[in-house]
Amino acid sequence: MPTLLILMIVGAAAFFFFTAARAAAERAAEIGRDACAAAGVQWLDQSVHGAGLRLRRKDNGWLGLERRFRFEYSSDGHDRHIGQLVLLDGRLIGFSGPTRAAQSVVQQLPN
Numbered sequence: 001m002p003t004l005l006i007l008m009i010v011g012a013a014a015f016f017f018f019t020a021a022r023a024a025a026e027r028a029a030e031i032g033r034d035a036c037a038a039a040g041v042q043w044l045d046q047s048v049h050g051a052g053l054r055l056r057r058k059d060n061g062w063l064g065l066e067r068r069f070r071f072e073y074s075s076d077g078h079d080r081h082i083g084q085l086v087l088l089d090g091r092l093i094g095f096s097g098p099t100r101a102a103q104s105v106v107q108q109l110p111n
Contacts, residue, residue, distance in 0.1 A: 021067070024087050025050065028069040031085055031092055036073050039098030044072040044080060056088060064089040073098055 028048045036043035052068035066088045072080050075098075083097030 020065075021050075024067045024090060025069065027090055028067070028071075028085055028087060031095070032069070032071040032073075032083060032097070035083070035095070035097050039073075041098045042074045042077060044074055047071070048085075051084065058088060066093075071097070 025048060029046075032048055033043050033046075048069040048071045050067065051070040052066075054066050055063050056066040058064045066086060068084065068086050071083045071085075073083055074080055081098075084095070085092060085097070086094035
């Protein structure tokens, strides 16, 4: 009986880890797509790729999962550039990608 209970706990933990990973990938895809649209570049392959996973301390001192994603974009359809974004528990904490996206965000900030 204890073996079944342990298997159920491990199965539930694996399920929650998988669903959290999918939710983070969907959030990363949304951010990448929006950044490319704001920059006026083409988002290639319509997807993001997981590039890393690690434990990191959040602002409140607790540990959280930092997920790093990579995506590709093109300015004219013939070149490929790599963008990268980092999520900590679903919150964007790092971004490198289309430079025009960063410029448009800076222009929208109030003085």
